[in-house]
Structures are given as structure tokens and as C-alpha cells.
Amino acid sequence: MSIYYSILRKPIIAGDKKLKDITDDVIRPLEQKPTLLWWVAFLVSLTVLLIGVVAVTYQIKVGIGTWGLNKTIGWAFDITNFVFWIGIGHAGTLISAILFLFRQRWRTSINRSAEAMTIIAVMCAGIFPLIHMGRPWLFFWVIPYPNLRGPLWVNFRSPLLWDFFAISTYFTISLIFWYLGLIPDMATLRDRAKSKIKKFVYGLMSFGWNGSARIWHHYETTYLLLAALATPLVLSVHSIVSMDFATAVIPGWHSTIFPPYFVAGAIFSGFSMVLTLMIIARKVLHYEEYITIDHIEKMCKIVLVTGGIVALSYGIEIFMAIFFGNQYERFMFLNRALGPYAWAFWIMISCNVLFPQFLWIKKIRRNVALVFILSIVVNIGMWFERFVIIVTSLHRDFLPSSWAMYKPTIIEIATLAGSFGLFFTFFLLFARFVPFIAIGEVKGVLKYGKLKKNLTSEGSVKANADVTV
């Protein structure tokens, strides 16, 4: 690879940072006492989490009759929330694996926190299938294991079982990937620690890292291999989640485009959540020079592209329902747009298709406040997308006498709130105890875009000499 960069490239890290500045800047929030703002945020999140815990305890004790489900709509809020959180959990591994393989070096500023977000989001997602079983203490029945209770063996043809395998694999690999990236930074924390306990704990967590060339070599090889292994997982998890619906014969659920469409939607919503979190974090933790406006703009572009794929999928589905589909399929789509849940459908369309189009404008992509609002809009839209797919496909049964409506109960809403509480509690803890930015990786991109060169047709060279490293 050339040591020179095109004149169009900009450095990834703003400010004239030295290597030591990076370590200092990233670790500073960890070495100070938590701020008042952190405590307020943490206590609020914890309270919301506790509300969720109460709600979950109550519904486990009483049973899922406490939900608004009925004979026609047997899946609603629970699975909506599950798919929503799993979707959020897609951005982290995309950034760490796929963008790594695509040599997108700006990923280094956001990969650590996005991966942490992924892991926490998958944990939030995991709650819902667990409690929707009704008897969560028997959850291990989804694991194939030799047992003495007769022919109790899971159905390997069930997508719900594939889900179990796909998500647990994804969670494991994401966790390992995230932790692997953490090891050199843990060693940095260890070396800077003043108290003995801290030194011991961080020493344990850094596995005796000594920073030798050989160790770095092993580390980078492992990182590359894990990136390659994690890449198919980014696609597989949401593909299989989509099959929970698409293998059925219900109009509105059975659609062969579901796997790629769900994956694009997941990345769409995941990146929006990353944007939401990064925009807050860069302000509060003073990381503006690491997570720059350029980073935000690039993430906006990914949101725009994946949002475009989602819009195209909506288009293809509606097109085929009108011109090819059978009458049930056509009724389904008309009913979505004009029926009793039309409000949810139009929230989905406006949040996922219309509003993101503003991101075509460069000025808006670089306007932090507007991007923040749009990122939340997209997240709302993607939640409603799952709600629309799940509830509206069910509420009009083949048998008109079974037609029904669904309304979430207060318990279900409290559970959803609790999952947000869990998410933010863990994320705030992460920001307190773990370096928010991958120090080692950011150091590696410090020289990016500094030494530039341009050729002209006569072959003379205009090197840009004022910025050298």
C-alpha cells in the first residue's frame, strides 16, 4: 500500500494529537470521579430498569395472560421488542467486522462503543423470547440435550430453534471480539493504575499483555480471523430472525425477500442507535476530536444506503402484492395502508422512508442536532416496522369471525421501558469502567490522510509538504 494519501483524504482524528494525548484523552473520564450528570443518568436508568424487573416478575408469577394478546394475535409486543433490540445489535459487529474488512479506518473511533452497544442490545433482546415462553424456568427445553423424560427433543426444523443457535453464536462471537479488542487497552489501564486493587484487576483482565511485537502480531492475526468469522454472523442472525415469520404461510409474513430486507433494516436501525449514542457521548465525554463531524457524516451515509435498501424492499413487496400476488396478499397490504392499523403503517413509512431522505443534503448530515433527531426518528420507525409486520399480518384472520385488535397492557409497556433501562444502565457502566474508544486502534490511524500527494498529467508531483508526520 502506498504511504501517500490522496489530496481528498482528511485525517481521521482532528487536532494535532500525539500518541500520549490519545491515551490521556480517552482514559481521563475513567480516572476522574463520575460527574453529577452521570449519576443522574445512571439513577434514572436504574429506576426504569427496576420498573421493568417488577413488571417481569409480576408477569412470570401471574402468567402472560397479563399481556394484551388474544387468540388471533398470539405474538405482538414481545416479539416486536425482541426484533427491535436484535436489530440494534447489528451495528457493532458490522463496524468491527465488515467495515474492518472494507478497510474503513474511521471505524476505529466508534467500534469499541458500538460493539458494547451490540452486546447490551442482544442481552435486552434475549429477555423477550425468554419471558414469552410463559414458563421461562424451562427455557433449557430449547437446547437439545440428552434427557430422561422421554422423547423430549427439540424440533430442528423450527426457525425458533435456529434463532436460539444463531443468537447465542452471535452473542458469543461479539463478546469475544469486543474483549479481544479490549486487551491492549486493559494493559494500558493496568500500567496507569495507582491503586493495587485496580492494578490487579486490570492486570488479570489484560492477560499479561506486554506489548511485544510477537504479541501484537498474534493479536492482529486473531482480530482478522475473528472479523472474517463474524462477517457471516452479521447476516445470519437477522436472516434467521426474519425466518421466524417468513417460513409461515401468513400473508404479510411469508415473503422471500425477508432475510436480506431484515438485515438491511437491522443495520439501518443499529446505525441510527450508534448515532444517537455517539452524538451524546462525544459531547459529554469531550471526544469531539475523535468522533468528528466526518464520522457522523459517514454514519449518516450508511443510514442512507441501508434505509434505501429498506425502502426498495417495501417497494418490491407492495409491487408484487399488487401485480402478482394472490388476493390474500393484496388484501393484506391494502389493509396495512388503509385498515385500522394504518396509523402505524404511515408512521413506519414516514420515519423509515421519507424523513431519512433529508440525509441526502450534506448540510444536514453535518448538522449534529438534526442528525440526532433523525436518528431517533429512524429508531421509532424501525420499531413500528416490526409492529406493523407482526400485528397487522395477524389481526385479520382468514376467518372474519376471528378478526381482532391488539392493545398493549401497562405490563408490556413497563417491560419495554425496563429493557431500555437495562440498555442504558449497562451502557453507562461501560462508559465508566472501560475505555470508550479503542486507544490502540486509534493510534494506528493517527497518520491517516496526513502525507498527501497529487499527480498531474505531466507527471509532475505536487506533494503536500505542510502536513508531515
Added chain:
Amino acid sequence: MNTNSNSLAIPKAVQKFLLLLIVAGSLTFIAGLFLSPRRIWGNFLITDFYILSLSLGAAFFVAVNYASNSGWVVAIRRIPEAISSTIWLSGIGALILIFGIHSLYEWSHSAAIHEEVSGYFKAWFNESFFIIRLVVYFVVWIVLNRAILANSNRQDKHPDIAYTRKNVRNSALFIIFGGIAFCLASIDLMMSLQARWYSTVFPVLMISGMFLSGLAIIIVFVVILRHIGYSHIFTTEHLHTLGNYLLSFSVFWVYLWVSQHLLIWYSNIPEETSYYIFRHFGGWGSLSFLNVVLNWLIPFAVLLPVAARKSDKIMLQMAIVVLIGHWLDLFILVMPAFLGPEPSVSVWEILPFIGFISLFVLVVFRRLRKSSLLPVNDPYLVESLPDSERIVKSRNF
């Protein structure tokens, strides 16, 4: 300094041979129109869509790389540019195809199908609207692609970054409108052959096949040009990256193939399985299996080691495997309707196809000669070719 042409030339003998194949292909096609019209139209549809896939695949490759500001690709970009400039070839093919609409598409002459499928079906699938749409698709592709190629070539004469910026915008437009056009074109040309059957992932599957075969033909040309003395511009690193692309899009193709296949198999709805039942028994079954082997299993297994993606020989072989695989993919898609339960390959399949491919190769080489092989003033060139300074000075390209 003249940067508008180069000394690239194909040997006279090869040129004559290709011309011979073109003549033979055309004559076979004309003979087929009288002797076996349905079969020849089916094959012509395959051939035309195949050439369209190659040129559009390259066009999307150029556009995606412009839109993502990628640096590595610049030194080899003239090759996909030249390939993409051939969209008009399949455009002419599509005009010829209009005469075959009645032989190809049941919806063009059967009233029963309109009542069976959907009340709105006729609004979309009627002859005049079909022809108008075909024209619109090609206009969209050719106009936007020409705009990109023109800016790229102008930059050779005027070293101005503005051309790059313009092309980023044109490329975004090409990806959006060209992409939508290809989705609709694959529904129109391919899916409507079996109008009672539909699959929402079908257009996406066709996009992946198009891009995969586009990558393969780019690799073929890169390897050929490396072989005839341009390996200092088209380096092993470029080959390696193209190999990464081929590997990952081969996996992407099979991912979509499985999405469609698995979901239809699982749900087992008669309207949908009708498509696969025909293609899963007897000779068609073996071919369907071979399709996955060629488009995914072989490239995937062979290209996994890095060394393979840096080897000219292996990369050429894999590109050819994928190119054969793409033909087979289209063959399985189109021909069951015309050949019945047992597949067979005859002169009607082979000669017109080879003839059209020869024409395509000639046109690509002609285009390659017309412009400089290296986009000398592209601001990203320095990232694509570490040695670019010396090469540009020595004018050895």
C-alpha cells in the same frame, strides 16, 4: 502528450476468429427463427440478459467505487469502464427481443392468465407498456453510465477534481435509478416468464448474479491485460482485492439463493413450489445442483486461501467458472418453459451465445484502445498505484 489512446491491440488472427464466430452466431440465430423459433427466442433472451449482466455489473462496480470514494480501484478502473460502455449492445438485443415477445411471454397472448393472476396484472403486463419500459430502462442506464465515463475521460485532459465530485453524484444517481430499473427489468424479462409464480427476493437475487458475473468479466480482462504486458499497472494487489470481491459476492449470491429456495421449500405453498418442482427432478435437478456448485462452492472453496486470490491462473479459472455458472443460472431460469422436463444443449444454445460474446469482447477491446489505460489525473490514483509517479513520467501505459 497524447493520453487518449494506447497501443493495445488484439492480434489480427484472433480478431478474424472472433468475426467468424459473430457471423456463425448470427446465421444460426436467423436459421433458428425458422427451424426452432421458441427455443431460439429463449436462448436469445438468455444471451441478451447475460451480456446485460456483464456490462451492468461493471457499470455498478464503477459507480459503487466512485460513490464510496474508494482509492484502490483507480488504476484498474478503465477496464470496468470499457466493459460498462457496452450496455447499448444488449439494448439493441432488447429491441430485437421485442419481436419475440409472443414466443416468450404467455401473458402477451393468453387471456386466461390475466384472469388467473390478478386484476391489476394486465395494467403492468401489456405489450406496449412493456416495450416503453424496456426503452426507459436502457435510456436510464446508458445516459447515466455515459455521463460517468465522459467525466472520467475528460479528467485525463484537464486535471480537475471537479470531475471526480461530479462522478460521485452521477454514480449515486446511477445506483438508485439504475438499480430500480434493473429490479423491474428482471421482473419484466425473467420473472414474468412464469407469470403465475412470484418471489419477492427474485430481483435482488438477479442483482447479485449480475454483479457477480460483472466482477468475473472484469477479472478476466485484468488477467488478460496483465498477461500481455500491463502488470505494472494492474498489480497483484488489485487482483487480490478483486478476488476478495469475487469470493464475497459468490457467498452473497448463494445467501440469496438459499433465502428464496429455503423459504419456498419450507412454506410449501403450491403456487410457489411449482417453480422449483420443475427444476428439482431429472436433468434439471442435476443442473440446479451444478448451478450452486459453479456459482458458489467452487469459487468459495478455491478462493479461501489468500495465495489463490493473488494467482493469475487460479483467478482466471474461477472467473470462468463463475461466468459459466451465470449462464447456467439463466438457462435454468428460462429454458424449462421451452424445453420441457428434460434439458438438452444444442447448437441453438451455443452458437448464438458465443457469437454475441465475441461481439462483446471486440467492442470492449475497441473501447479500451480509445482512452488511456490509466486515469492519470484521478486524485485517488496515488493510493491505487504506489509507483504511479514513475509510471506516469515514463508514460509506460
